[in-house]
Amino acid sequence: MEKNSLGKYSLGVGDRFAHQAEAQLQACLLAQKQGVEIIPVWNKSNREHNIIGSEPASVRAAADSAVRNLGWTRAYHVDADHINFETVDRFLDASDFFTIDVADWIGKPASAAQIEAFATRHPEFDRSFVAATAAKYLAAITEAGRIYRKIEAAKGKNNFIPEVSMDETDSPQTPAELLIILVAIADEKIPIQTIAPKFTGRFNKGVDYQGNVEKFTKEFSVDIATIAQAVEKYDLPRNLKLSVHSGSDKFSIYGPIRETLRKTGAGVHLKTAGTTWLEELIGLAEAGGDGLALAKEIYAHAYEQREALCAPYAAVIDIDPQRLPAPVAAEKWSADQFVSVLRHDPKNPAFNNHVRQLLHVGFKVAAKLGRRYLDLLEKFETVVAKNVTENLFERHIRPVFLD
Numbered sequence: 152m153e154k155n156s157l158g159k160y161s162l163g164v165g166d167r168f169a170h171q172a173e174a175q176l177q178a179c180l181l182a183q184k185q186g187v188e189i190i191p192v193w194n195k196s197n198r199e200h201n202i203i204g205s206e207p208a209s210v211r212a213a214a215d216s217a218v219r220n221l222g223w224t225r226a227y228h229v230d231a232d233h234i235n236f237e238t239v240d241r242f243l244d245a246s247d248f249f250t251i252d253v254a255d256w257i258g259k260p261a262s263a264a265q266i267e268a269f270a271t272r273h274p275e276f277d278r279s280f281v282a283a284t285a286a287k288y289l290a291a292i293t294e295a296g297r298i299y300r301k302i303e304a305a306k307g308k309n310n311f312i313p314e315v316s317m318d319e320t321d322s323p324q325t326p327a328e329l330l331i332i333l334v335a336i337a338d339e340k341i342p343i344q345t346i347a348p349k350f351t352g353r354f355n356k357g358v359d360y361q362g363n364v365e366k367f368t369k370e371f372s373v374d375i376a377t378i379a380q381a382v383e384k385y386d387l388p389r390n391l392k393l394s395v396h397s398g399s400d401k402f403s404i405y406g407p408i409r410e411t412l413r414k415t416g417a418g419v420h421l422k423t424a425g426t427t428w429l430e431e432l433i434g435l436a437e438a439g440g441d442g443l444a445l446a447k448e449i450y451a452h453a454y455e456q457r458e459a460l461c462a463p464y465a466a467v468i469d470i471d472p473q474r475l476p477a478p479v480a481a482e483k484w485s486a487d488q489f490v491s492v493l494r495h496d497p498k499n500p501a502f503n504n505h506v507r508q509l510l511h512v513g514f515k516v517a518a519k520l521g522r523r524y525l526d527l528l529e530k531f532e533t534v535v536a537k538n539v540t541e542n543l544f545e546r547h548i549r550p551v552f553l554d
Contacts, residue, residue: 155247156390157312157344157420158190158226160552163398164543165194165424167514168431169209170528172217174536175427178543180221187552192248194230194424197238198463203518207231207245228312232424233319236298243305248312250347250394251298254319256291265289273334284331288324291317292332296339314345314420318396319466323349326373333381343387345394345420348374354397356467357425357511358504359497360404368407375417392418397467399423400495405550423547425511429493430542432510432517434535435527436489442531443486445524450506451478453513464512474505495546 164175175191182189193214200206211229218227231242233252242249266285270278295315302311315336317324324332329348336343351370352362360367374393382391395401395408398421412419432449435442453460454475461468476492484492491501493510517524528535 154226155310155312156388157192157228157248157392158188159390159392159418160188161190161192161228161418161420162543162548163192163194163230163232163394163420163422163424165199165427166210166213167195167199167203167424167428168517168525168528169205169213170525170532171427171431171536171539172213173221174539175543176217176221176223176227177536177540178548179225180223181540181544182548182552183225185553187548188225189548189552190226190228192228192230192420194232194248194250194422196232197234197241199232199514200241202515207242211245230314233316234298236294236301239298239302243302247306247310248314249298249302250314250316251295251341252316252319253291253295253298254317256294257317257320258287259290261285261289261293265293269335269338272338276331280327281331284328285335288317288328288332289335292335292339295336296341299339299341309342312344313341314347314394315341315343316347316394316396318347318349318354320349323351323370326370326377329374330377330381333378333387334385337381337385337387344390345392346378347394347396350395353469354395354401354467355469355508356397356464357400357429357507358495360401361469364403364407367404368411371404371408372411372415375411375415378417379415390418392420394420394422396422399426399547402495402497402546402550405547406554409551409554419551421547421551423543425514426495426542426547427539428514428517429495429507429511430538431528431535433490433493434538435531436486436493437538438531438534439486442527442534443489445520445527446489447478447482447484449513449516449520449524450481450510452516453509454478454481456513456516457509460509460512460515468508468512470505470508474503475509476503476506
């Protein structure tokens with residue numbers, strides 16, 4: 152396989168504080184021992200870099216170090232996550248995977264001439280449907296092409312993996328719309344290897360899928376067939392596959408995804424970024440002592456700042472403030488109680504998905520703590536790393552790719 156050809160199965164992992172790359176890679180090594188290759192893709196968005204005060208080079212350095220220290224000999228990548236034309240520059244040197252996010256352009260009007268030209272190029276489709284779909288999506292695809300060419304000019308053709316992301320928008324794309332989108336991407340000559348549509352249902356941060364699982368399963372299967380059709384007819388890369396964003400902790404759809412992949416022979420890119428930061432907190436709490444005290448402090452600050460922390464993520468969280476324990480109550484939790492509240496175990500009656508979602512978006516609190524937080528990650532590295540690896544392997548890789 153070519154260096155920048157993404158493998159069949161890939162896992163997007165987020166290492167917000169650049170301390171868990173080895174623990175994350177260990178999960179891929181465990182899968183490899185069971186005969187399944189999972190390609191790790193370390194991703195971090197411009198917003199996350201700005202909140203934490205990091206640079207894309209830190210993600211590359213952590214990934215390279217983990218690969219070297221663990222003797223990983225397969226491919227791996229560093230993703231400039233959710234970039235646009237204005238934010239991509241800082242990622243050009245460090246990244247070899249670019250998630251081109253044009254969700255904000257969906258619905259912006261393309262010119263009548265552009266729509267007419269697109270419809271004329273593709274008489275194989277119903278003209279009125281093509282015109283209506285192009286009116287909604289063509290400007291977004293044109294912008295994706297502009298971003299892609301900017302990256303290509305800096306890095307050279309075939310020296311990186313492009314993804315087009317359309318998931319952070321109000322309504323799911325139908326399979327018919329997805330086909331038109333893929334045709335427009337082919338017209339723009341963007342050699343995408345992954346496409347991230349918006350699926351039916353809610354993909355809230357750090358918790359299970361909310362929606363009709365049967366409907367999702369049918370949609371996922373039809374989308375795979377749509378991709379196969381587009382690859383065959385419109386000269387898109389043969390390894391093009393679906394990318395599932397906010398894919399961590401979506402336990403109820405992992406079985407249907409696995410079965411669909413087996414039936415179709417398709418691949419998938421599963422993004423699991425934020426779940427690792429929560430495992431850091433779980434590890435600190437489990438360690439007790441200073442670790443538990445800091446975990447409680449982070450929760451208290453997140454609770455006090457909940458409105459500001461949640462506002463940027465309003466579309467991807469559902470938190471009932473009445474279900475958030477007051478910090479004075481949380482202060483009394485033992486290590487086991489804190490872990491039970493936060494760890495994503497739906498069978499545990501103590502699990503609280505409202506606390507989990509709040510802390511998922513509350514990494515800004517830890518970022519403000521600076522070395523206090525990082526020093527404890529390093530002090531309790533063994534227990535934190537154990538949680539990170541077990542979470543990725545047992546709750547994500549195993550049910551999607553192995554079971």
